[in-house]
Every structure is written in C-alpha cells, then in structure tokens.
Amino acid sequence: MASQSAFLPHARHSVRGFTLVEMVTVILILGILVVGISSFIIFGTRIFVESSSVDQVLSQSRFAVERMTRELRSALPSSVRINSDSLTYQCVEFVPIEASTTYLSMPIAPNATALTGTVILNATDQIKENQYIWIYPLTDSDVYNSARQKRAQIKTFTSLGEPPNPANQVTLTFMASTRFSEASPRQRIYFGSAPVSYCFEKAPSGNELTLKRYTVYGFNVSQPTPAHMSSGILMAQSVANVLSNSADLPLILTPSSLVNNAMVHLQPRFNVNGETFQYRHQVQVINVP
The missing domain is CATH 2.40.10 (Thrombin, subunit H)
Incomplete structure (x- = not known):
C-alpha cells in the first residue's frame, strides 16, 4: 500500500514596520520637544548672562565708590577741588594724608x-x-x-x-x-606724597562715561585735565550721568570754611541691560588745619 505524503503548511513570517503617518507624527512630537527644551535653555542662558552683567557692574561700581569714599575721608584739609568740562570729563583732585x-x-x-x-x-x-x-x-x-x-x-x-x-x-x-x-x-x-584724581570721562565710543583713577603726576597750581596726567587706571564703566546737565553731574563739592567741613556728593548713575541704578553718598572731608 503506497504511503501518502503529508503536506504541512509553511509558517508565515510577518514583517512589521512604521507607516509614514507614524513617522511624521513622531518627528512632529520630537520637534515640539526640541523647540520647547531649546527655548528653555536659551531663556535660562540669557537670564544667567544678564544677571552676570548686572552683578559685574554692581560689584565694579560698589568697589569704585567705596574706594573713592575712603580716600576722600582721609584727604588733606582744603585739598579737594573739582574741574569739569561739560562735554568730556569731570575730575575731583585731593591729597591723601599719609x-x-x-x-x-x-x-x-x-x-x-x-x-x-x-x-x-x-x-x-x-x-x-x-x-x-x-x-x-x-x-x-x-x-x-x-x-x-x-x-x-x-x-x-x-x-x-x-x-x-x-x-x-x-x-x-x-x-x-x-x-x-x-x-x-x-x-x-x-x-x-602726591595728589590723586578720580575722573569721569566720556568713553571713546558711545555716550556712557568711564571712571579712572590718576596719580603720580605731580603738583599743579591749576587742576590738570585727564590729558595732562599719567595713564589712568580704569575703576568703573557704564556710567550714565550727563556732563552737560548740571543736575545730573556725578560729583558736587560743597567747599569748606572756617566753621564747616568740606562735603563731596558722589552721585554716579550706572546703566546695564537697560536698567539704571544710582549711588548717593555724602563724604565729609574734615577741616582741621
């Protein structure tokens, strides 16, 4: 008796993949996530950079004003004098007591x-x-x-x-x-030993002022201008006072008399990232000749 061959059906192998619609959907979702994350990173970076700029100007200005205040307090009686030009500079000169x-x-x-x-x-x-x-x-x-x-x-x-x-x-x-x-x-x-000058000078470019400290230039009968002194040391930048406006000068001097001490009013105004802050210090120079 002849045997009959048994024919078994072959197993089907299923091939699975992504459809075009699924791929486009995933790409859109990933794009939205990337845009959101990148915007957050850019916003955070911008806040950090602006905060660093503000902190740098604050630290710089605080140091400069504090040093001016300390040096003026120990100035020789009657040595404080101010010279200014309405377009380019305003300087205060004094002799520190050693x-x-x-x-x-x-x-x-x-x-x-x-x-x-x-x-x-x-x-x-x-x-x-x-x-x-x-x-x-x-x-x-x-x-x-x-x-x-x-x-x-x-x-x-x-x-x-x-x-x-x-x-x-x-x-x-x-x-x-x-x-x-x-x-x-x-x-x-x-x-x-030598006089010292602090000068608010107009920056080479722009309308802002810089603050420089000058020394080792000798005694002069007439108060010297920045151009006639040695190279100054930069103390602060981004000063926003307007030298042509008498109500917005960074320095005001009330001279001494036989019964009153001299008074130097420090009121520099600083500008950073569109924000402005101003110092208002009154420094008394003791008049005990």
Whole structure:
C-alpha cells in the first residue's frame, strides 16, 4: 500500500514596520520637544548672562565708590577741588594724608628761614624722604602752590631716639631753606606724597562715561585735565550721568570754611541691560588745619 505524503503548511513570517503617518507624527512630537527644551535653555542662558552683567557692574561700581569714599575721608584739609568740562570729563583732585602729628619747632614767619624742624612721632614708618609737609592750609592754593609757603619737602629725617632727640621726637631736614607763612593754632602738621584724581570721562565710543583713577603726576597750581596726567587706571564703566546737565553731574563739592567741613556728593548713575541704578553718598572731608 503506497504511503501518502503529508503536506504541512509553511509558517508565515510577518514583517512589521512604521507607516509614514507614524513617522511624521513622531518627528512632529520630537520637534515640539526640541523647540520647547531649546527655548528653555536659551531663556535660562540669557537670564544667567544678564544677571552676570548686572552683578559685574554692581560689584565694579560698589568697589569704585567705596574706594573713592575712603580716600576722600582721609584727604588733606582744603585739598579737594573739582574741574569739569561739560562735554568730556569731570575730575575731583585731593591729597591723601599719609601721617599727621604735632610739631614742636618750625621756621614760621616772622622767624628766619631754616633747613630743619622738629615734630613728635611715635613711629617713623609713615614718613619718608621726598615726602611733603603742610602747615595750616586754608585754601587749595595753599596745598598745590608752593609760593603760598604752606608746603615744604622732606630731604631726610632722624630716627626715633637718635641723639640729640628724645625717643618721641624726629628732626626733619628740608630740601631747601624754608619758612612757613602761618602757624597752626594747634601746631598741627600733615604728611603726604602726591595728589590723586578720580575722573569721569566720556568713553571713546558711545555716550556712557568711564571712571579712572590718576596719580603720580605731580603738583599743579591749576587742576590738570585727564590729558595732562599719567595713564589712568580704569575703576568703573557704564556710567550714565550727563556732563552737560548740571543736575545730573556725578560729583558736587560743597567747599569748606572756617566753621564747616568740606562735603563731596558722589552721585554716579550706572546703566546695564537697560536698567539704571544710582549711588548717593555724602563724604565729609574734615577741616582741621
């Protein structure tokens, strides 16, 4: 008996994939997610950059105003003066006090000129050769103009306790024979080396101002302009005051008198990312000549 072959059906292998509609849908969803995430990242980055810019200007301006305030508080009496140009700059100049004490003997009119004078000091680390001294300065001319006979320059000085001086006395030797025009009522004498200027200057490009600090340019009878001083050190940028507007000047000086101290009004206005903030400091310069 012949055997019959059994024919088994072949198993079907199903082939599965994505349709065009599914692919387009996925692409649209991914595109929406990417746009949303990228917008969030860009927005966060922009906030970070703007916050960093504001923080940088705040820190810079705070440091500059604080340093100006500290230096002005220790300014020599009657040494503060302001010079400005309505288009390009406004500067405040003063002489920082490096030491002050009482003198015992000084060549003061009507006495004859002399090369030496004696002062009381507890330490000599604050005085040095080539330093300047002032006795009874009442105006800025007394500070900056040597012809007023209120200023002299130290050539050398003795150490504390060096014979024939007692332990707390120092003899100063001047660069030239000197005679001061007036005596201080309290026999007060001031020591300093060089004037300092802070200038708000118009930036090379744009309408904003920069703040620079100048020193080591010497004494001048007339207050110098930024162009006549040494290279300044940049202290702050983005200053928005308008120099041609007398109500918006960054510096205002109320001069001293015999009964009142000098007052410097610091009111620089800074601009960053369209936002403006302003400082309003009043610095009192003690007038004790």
